[in-house]
Amino acid sequence: MFTPARKKLLLAVLVLSFGVQTGLVYSDERSEPLSEAAREGRALWQAYACQTCHQFYGQGGFLGPDLTNAASRVDSTRLVSLLTVGSGQMPPLGFSDVESAAMAAFLREMDRPEIGRGELRMGTPGEGAGARAAFERAVEAAIEAAAGRGEAGGTGPARATDQDPAEVAAGFAAYRIRPCSACHFPFRDSPVGAPDLSLVAGSAGSLAPDSLDQVLAEGRPLMGMPPPVPPLDAADRAALTAFLRFLAENRAQLEAATEVLAADRRLDWGALPWWEFP
Structure with a gap:
């Protein structure tokens, strides 16, 4: 049994521990406040x-x-x-x-991005990304490689056609600034039925060039796809078509690179702006 003296000692230790814990919590480095x-x-x-x-x-x-x-x-x-x-x-x-x-x-x-990226895109932009972030990093690397081969006059998997890497990059930018990824998942159909975009264009694509251009211009409202916002003009549609062909022609390499980049995800939990989350 505890004697009165030991009970007092135990209570003092508990109070001291609480005080130390409180001090440590409130002395942590805080994130910069919002403007x-x-x-x-x-x-x-x-x-x-x-x-x-x-x-x-x-x-x-x-x-x-x-x-x-x-x-x-x-x-x-x-x-x-x-x-x-x-x-x-x-x-x-x-x-x-x-x-x-x-x-x-x-x-x-x-x-x-020094803390983390969307979908728990953990780590640096080049590694440990979530599925969509990893997909974007893989595409960026493939476009850069294609541009490098073009400058050197070489060929390779990313230069299997005469597509201009600059036009492919423009199409990728048009894809990223629109909410395409809200419905379309990389290399698989999404739960809402949106198709795998790497299978819609190219020689074996599910859409003929004219049909694809019409979808990019008007959407498919009866099938749940609204018209793109902001709208795509003719140049945007041509660039986005080039990007979709690039996806189709490099699908295997891009899918493998995406899997590698999505592995071993990490996040700097200590730097998260917890003051934001109620």
């Missing part, structure tokens, strides 16, 4: 319950795209369109210019 504009955007994010559908660093819902790195892949025109008139399953929010600017500031300050 005033970004705090206004955060208030909008919380008021509209955006986390119900969207994620930051793996925290949030799964219905909409991960917005961890939205600032670096969605241009201002597209963002304003999404926040005002919506797109697909996202309802129109009718944001004013001031509200759109505040949300843009919030997304910009939350986009911190």
Whole structure:
């Protein structure tokens, strides 16, 4: 049995331990606070319950795209369109210019690749990425390799056709600034029925060139695919078609590279902006 003296000693140890723990917690290095504009955007994010559908660093819902790195892949025109008139399953929010600017500031300050990337894209941009991030890194590397071979006058898997790497890169950029990845998954059909984009173009693709151009211009509303936003002009459609052909012709190599980049995922949990997550 504990004597009164030992009980007092035990209580003192418990109180001391609690005090030490409290000191350690509150002396941790804190993330930089948000700017005033970004705090206004955060208030909008919380008021509209955006986390119900969207994620930051793996925290949030799964219905909409991960917005961890939205600032670096969605241009201002597209963002304003999404926040005002919506797109697909996202309802129109009718944001004013001031509200759109505040949300843009919030997304910009939350986009911190030194911590991690969307879909728990853990580690550096070149390794340990989530499936979609790894896919993007693999495509970027393949386009760079194709451009290098073209400058050197060489050939190889990434230069199997006469496609211009610059046009392929432009098509990839057009793909990234639109919410294509919200429905289309890399190298497989998505749960909502969106097809594998690496199988739609090229000599063995599921769509003839004219049909593909029509889909890129008008979408397939009756099948659940809305018209692209922002709209694709003729040059954009040609570039995006070149990108889809590039995917088809290099599918095996890109799929293998994506699997390698998606392995061994890591995240700097200590640097996460936990002050953001309620």
